[in-house]
Amino acid sequence: MDYSYLSHLYCPKCQQTYSPAEPEHLCICGSPLLVAYDMERLSHSWSRDQLQTREPDLWRYHELLPLQDPTYKTSLGEGMTPLIPLPTLQANMNIHKLYMKDEGVIPTGSFKARGAAVGVSKAKELGVEELAMPTNGNAGAAWSLYAARASLKSTIVMPVDAPKITRNECALSGANLFLVDGLISDAGQIVAKAVKQSGLYDVSTLKEPYRIEGKKTMGLEIAEQLGWRVPDVILYPTGGGVGLIGIYKALKELQQLGWIAKDQMPKLVAVQSEGCKPIVEAWEKGLKESTFWPNSETVAFGINVPKAIGDFLVLEALYETEGCAVSIDDTSLLEEQKHITQTEGVFVCPEGAAAFSAARKLRSEGWITEEDEVVVLNTGAGIKYPDTVKMEVPVLNPGDTIKTKV
Amino acid sequence: MDYSYLSHLYCPKCQQTYSPAEPEHLCICGSPLLVAYDMERLSHSWSRDQLQTREPDLWRYHELLPLQDPTYKTSLGEGMTPLIPLPTLQANMNIHKLYMKDEGVIPTGSFKARGAAVGVSKAKELGVEELAMPTNGNAGAAWSLYAARASLKSTIVMPVDAPKITRNECALSGANLFLVDGLISDAGQIVAKAVKQSGLYDVSTLKEPYRIEGKKTMGLEIAEQLGWRVPDVILYPTGGGVGLIGIYKALKELQQLGWIAKDQMPKLVAVQSEGCKPIVEAWEKGLKESTFWPNSETVAFGINVPKAIGDFLVLEALYETEGCAVSIDDTSLLEEQKHITQTEGVFVCPEGAAAFSAARKLRSEGWITEEDEVVVLNTGAGIKYPDTVKMEVPVLNPGDTIKTKV
Numbered sequence: 187m188d189y190s191y192l193s194h195l196y197c198p199k200c201q202q203t204y205s206p207a208e209p210e211h212l213c214i215c216g217s218p219l220l221v222a223y224d225m226e227r228l229s230h231s232w233s234r235d236q237l238q239t240r241e242p243d244l245w246r247y248h249e250l251l252p253l254q255d256p257t258y259k260t261s262l263g264e265g266m267t268p269l270i271p272l273p274t275l276q277a278n279m280n281i282h283k284l285y286m287k288d289e290g291v292i293p294t295g296s297f298k299a300r301g302a303a304v305g306v307s308k309a310k311e312l313g314v315e316e317l318a319m320p321t322n323g324n325a326g327a328a329w330s331l332y333a334a335r336a337s338l339k340s341t342i343v344m345p346v347d348a349p350k351i352t353r354n355e356c357a358l359s360g361a362n363l364f365l366v367d368g369l370i371s372d373a374g375q376i377v378a379k380a381v382k383q384s385g386l387y388d389v390s391t392l393k394e395p396y397r398i399e400g401k402k403t404m405g406l407e408i409a410e411q412l413g414w415r416v417p418d419v420i421l422y423p424t425g426g427g428v429g430l431i432g433i434y435k436a437l438k439e440l441q442q443l444g445w446i447a448k449d450q451m452p453k454l455v456a457v458q459s460e461g462c463k464p465i466v467e468a469w470e471k472g473l474k475e476s477t478f479w480p481n482s483e484t485v486a487f488g489i490n491v492p493k494a495i496g497d498f499l500v501l502e503a504l505y506e507t508e509g510c511a512v513s514i515d516d517t518s519l520l521e522e523q524k525h526i527t528q529t530e531g532v533f534v535c536p537e538g539a540a541a542f543s544a545a546r547k548l549r550s551e552g553w554i555t556e557e558d559e560v561v562v563l564n565t566g567a568g569i570k571y572p573d574t575v576k577m578e579v580p581v582l583n584p585g586d587t588i589k590t591k592v
Numbered sequence: 593m594d595y596s597y598l599s600h601l602y603c604p605k606c607q608q609t610y611s612p613a614e615p616e617h618l619c620i621c622g623s624p625l626l627v628a629y630d631m632e633r634l635s636h637s638w639s640r641d642q643l644q645t646r647e648p649d650l651w652r653y654h655e656l657l658p659l660q661d662p663t664y665k666t667s668l669g670e671g672m673t674p675l676i677p678l679p680t681l682q683a684n685m686n687i688h689k690l691y692m693k694d695e696g697v698i699p700t701g702s703f704k705a706r707g708a709a710v711g712v713s714k715a716k717e718l719g720v721e722e723l724a725m726p727t728n729g730n731a732g733a734a735w736s737l738y739a740a741r742a743s744l745k746s747t748i749v750m751p752v753d754a755p756k757i758t759r760n761e762c763a764l765s766g767a768n769l770f771l772v773d774g775l776i777s778d779a780g781q782i783v784a785k786a787v788k789q790s791g792l793y794d795v796s797t798l799k800e801p802y803r804i805e806g807k808k809t810m811g812l813e814i815a816e817q818l819g820w821r822v823p824d825v826i827l828y829p830t831g832g833g834v835g836l837i838g839i840y841k842a843l844k845e846l847q848q849l850g851w852i853a854k855d856q857m858p859k860l861v862a863v864q865s866e867g868c869k870p871i872v873e874a875w876e877k878g879l880k881e882s883t884f885w886p887n888s889e890t891v892a893f894g895i896n897v898p899k900a901i902g903d904f905l906v907l908e909a910l911y912e913t914e915g916c917a918v919s920i921d922d923t924s925l926l927e928e929q930k931h932i933t934q935t936e937g938v939f940v941c942p943e944g945a946a947a948f949s950a951a952r953k954l955r956s957e958g959w960i961t962e963e964d965e966v967v968v969l970n971t972g973a974g975i976k977y978p979d980t981v982k983m984e985v986p987v988l989n990p991g992d993t994i995k996t997k998v
Contacts (some may be wrong), residue, residue, distance in 0.1 A: 242648035242672060262938060263674020263697060266648060270669055274743070291669060292696055293938070295975050335937030336681070341994070346987060351975050357983035360934035364994055365987045372990035380994050384870045486894075528766035531741030532668060532699065568764075569701050569757050570975055577763035581752060584778035588747070588770055588786050 190254045191228040195219045195395050198499060206252065209312045211393050218392035218496050220435070221399050225442045226490035234414060234445055241411050242266035244300060244403040248507040249302055250439060252399050260313040260336040262293035264303045265403055274529040280544050283559040285417070286542075287408060288532060290567030294355065294490075295406065296535070297429060298328035306332040306399030309387055315339060315548065318386035320373030320485050322425070323352030324566060328372045329389060330361035341386060343373040349487060351570050371492070391426040392496045401429045404557035405436030408561055414445055416452045418558040421545050423537035423565055424456035424465055424511075425491035434503040452561070454509035457499055457544040459516065464493060465500055469511035474498055485516045485574055488534040488565065512544040519543050520574065525566070536574050538556070538564030596660045597634040601625045601801050604905060611647050612658065615718045617799050624798035624902055626841070627658050627805050631848045640820060640851055648672035650706060650809040656845060657710055658805050664717040666742040670709045672808055675817040675967070680935040689965040691823070692948075693814060694938060696973030702759065702894075702941070703810065703835060703971045704734035710806030712738040715793055719747060724792035728780030728831070728893050729758030729974060734793060736767035747792055749779040755893060757976050777898070795833040798902045807835045811842030814967055820851055822858045824964040827844035827951050829943035829971055830862035830871055830917075831897035833906035839907040858967070860915035862906055863950040865890035865922065870899060870908055875917035880904055890924045891980055892942035894971065916959065918950040925949050926980065935972070942980050944970030 194206040197213035198220050204210050208220070213219055232249050240246035252261060252524030268288050276284035289297035306329065309317060316339035319329055326342040333340040341362040344353065348365075356363045366373045373388060381388045388394065409416055416437060422430045434454060440446045456465050468475060479492040494500065504511060523539035524531060534542070541562045548554040560565035568574075582588065601610040603619035604626050610616050612627070616745055619625055638655050646652035650671025659665060674694050682690035698723065715723055722745035725735060732748040739746040747768040750759065754771075772779045780796060787794045792968035794800065814992045822843060827837045840860060846852045862871050869887035874881060883899040900906065910917060929945035932938060940948070947968045954960040974980075988994065 192645055198628060239644060243674070256851050257812060260937075261676075263676055263694060268649070268699075270667075288699070291697060291699055293674075293694070295696075295701065295973060299638075331933070331939065332939040333937070334934055335971040343994070351978045353985060354978055354981040354983065355933075355975065357985055358930055358933040358939055358981055360995075363985050365985050366992070368990040375990070376988060376992060376994060383993075439793070473637020506594065524764055528763075531666075531737040531739070531765065533737065533764055534763050543606070567701060567973075567975070569761065569973070572757045572760055573979070575760040575764055577760065579759060579763055579771050581773055581872050582749070582782060583719050584772060584774040584781070586772070586782060587789075588749070588768075588782060 187231050189248055189256050190251060191223045191249050192236065192252045192254060193222045193224045196222055203476065209314060210375060210395060211388055219395040221355040221395050223250060225439065229443045232443070236485050244303065244400065247403055247406050252396050253304065253307045253311060253382055255311055258307050260307045260332055261502050262335065263301055264293050264299045266407060267291045269408065270532065277525060278529065279549050280556060281545065281549055281554060281560055282557050285561045286532060286547070287404060287561055289563060289565050294328045294331055296324040296328065298325045300400035301397035301428065302328035302332040305329070305389060305394060305397040306336050307394040310336045310338060314387040316341065316378050316386050317389045318381055319389045320344070320370050320377045321441055322370050322490060323348035323358070324488060324570070327352040327355035330356045330359040334359040341380060343376050345369055345373060349571055373427045379570065391428060398428050398435065400434030402436035404429055404563065405433035407438065409437065409440055409446055416446060416450045417552055417561045418452055419455060419560045419561045420452045421455040421457055421541040421560065423486065423489050423541045423563065424458055424500060425489040426494045426495050427456065427465065428459050429563065430454055430503055431496055431499045434507065451507050454503050455544060455548070456504055456511040457541045458511065458513045459486050459489055459540060460513045460514065462492060463492050463513040466511040466513045466557060467496060468497065468501055469504055474501055486519060486540050487494045488537045489540065512547060514540045514543045514547070522546065524570065532564065533568035534564040535566040535568050535571055537566065538562070593637050595654055595662050596657060597629045597655050598660060598903065599628045599630045602628055607892065615793060616801060617794055623851065625801040627801050629656060630644045632847065638849070643816065650709065653809055653812050656814035658802050659713045659717060660759060661717055664713050665879040666713045666716060666738050666984050667709055668741065669937055670699050670705045673697045675814065676938065678936050681932060685955050686961060686962060687951065687955055687966050688963050691967045692938060693967055693969050695809060695827040695969060695971050698939065700734045700737055700974050701973040702730040702734065703956055704731045706809055707739040707803035707834065708734035708806070710797060711735070711743065711800060711803040712742050714802040717741045720793040722747065722792050723795045724783050724787055725795045726750070726783045728896060729754035730774050730894060730976070733758040736762045740765040747786060749782050751775055751779060755977055762995060778885065794962065797834060804834050804838045804841065808838030808842035810835055811839035812846065815843065815846055815852055822852060822856045822966045823856055825861060825960055825966045826858045827861040827863055827947040827966065827968045829892065829895050829947045829969065830864055830906060831895040833862065833871065833902050834898045835969065836860055836862055837902055837905045838907055840913065840949070858900050859914045860909050861950060861954070862910060862917040863947045864917065864919045865892050865895055865946060866919045867922065868898060869919040871903060872917040872919045874903065874907055875910055880907055892925060892946050894943045918953060919948045920949045922972050928952065929974065938970065939974035940970040941972040941974050941977055943972065944968070
């Protein structure tokens, strides 16, 4: 058996194909590239039973990942994050079954670790020496840390306003780190210039084809953790949307392998913020692409993406699965964050909280039914965003007495 | 088969036994209590093979945990944290094999989740309604979040200076939270008074017997992850020392089960800070107990414990395993933290960094030999301590050009 059944790269827009032996970025038509596997051959040599004795990390699916030589595997034990039942919250929302896929329990504390682990491993295999990217924080942290692990250099540019802890992660990793007094789009322009001038390997969202392969393992894991079936609905906080595209790709690949039934596909829901909802607007109008969202703003920094390069793939996944797109205001998501922590003991990130708030909204509107089984992606640990929590706490002096609730 | 083979509680000092059917705290002699299992019966009905198909969390060892009715299991998917090989760092330290047991990859971002998961589950089973504890931060965060998950109330008192993010976690959990303008010992006095007055269930370190059972799963996992054998040395950042006591207890239980050989026991190393090293001082003098360390201070907040209630058990484990106790100054541990992040891509917590720094020190002194296989516990995610990192990062304006290293 091969370690990977990687076949080729292809453009989902113009169908042009590319060899995976060389570093590739966008298609000549400007579209992101996707990774294809030799599914026919793989379906004959791989079975679900083989997974049982494998390590609980995302490399358990290595046949369906792009890395061909395991020597270059750059891993910190990422993946197989818990799928947590939420009995109190599901009763509160009147949903039959509600689960949280908790991506806070992963190296670097956010789901960006998946894309970074696979992307950096593949970059190393391709002979890359230095990568570059703009970031809103978590992606830069993950990629620079995995790059350090792989002994690759990295150049990272992030807004001054990005969460401070992600700045610390990048700085400590030894990355060539710059802040920009502007938005991620400004950071993107600075990176693009550097890439052009210095030949750095551009790992901006979907500008290399392998990050999505790491992200798709969320879909593989959900199916495996549910006993090789899918839920009725999956909600995903959507900035660049790579995870949603990845989950959709993963489930179609599982259908091709015959590991889940051909008609099994959850409704996929893209959750955005009221202050930045280009995908929601496009979906409501039935459009195939989104329009740049001006003056975007939200406390959920990770989904502050005014125009995603893979927007057409996100929208396609929503249409194909009969899903939808929903936006949530900051007040509601912060309220939901507090509620989830108090009822289920998970301090979710603001983006995850938005997705839970969306589940509540869709249930109240009847779009999610009482019988549905629902999985919500919490894309990171709330501890990475200390500034979203404002609570007043009484201060005592030594020797003071407290009144207890009992 | 029973879910748990819990037998009874016993005092390691005076050998008094107690029934596990009632909530118990300290022995009448003042010592912490330990949990005993029916090892004879368990060794006949449980085999290592049975673990293969179990979930990758600490409940895979439920026969050797105190919870008797799984209905009360309070889990967020904690455990089976990665055991990460560190090829670059081991070469740098000239150690044959060096691993990090990464407890940053766990709910709440610290190893305190293990004690909280098992402790809260057992408290729920015992009919407890409200628990109380003083904390330096991470324990309070973990216990209050797991309490929320179990619908238990909690009263938490922590120093004003404890890491801010842990304060947020407690506050968001809905705990009855108080800050004290003092040390954890001041918080402890306030909690003790509240416990006495209101009958709250005291879950201070080792004042209930079940936290240690959760912590011991680190030892079970290390043995399983190494293929049912132990390393030569395990280094553990030691504040209260519950994890070290737990790992020692776990490995002795595995010996009794015959899952590891009778003569297999790693040398256990307690790592403390130069600014708070009561265990190191006691070990150097060959004493059985430590003395209160006055005016303690260190950036590694989690090991700022001037006098641990279980100090005699920690020291016993060091003597019995021919281990040792080492102290590290703050400058060295911060330097090591930066070095680990840059070479291996893991942003370890200051306490974990101290343990790595201790490995380096012991290797340079020859106490750790070139042939040794060494496991270091990183007890939490560095992202919980943003203030320990001070880095200067250049700020650009939109449109600026950067100089890259290539």
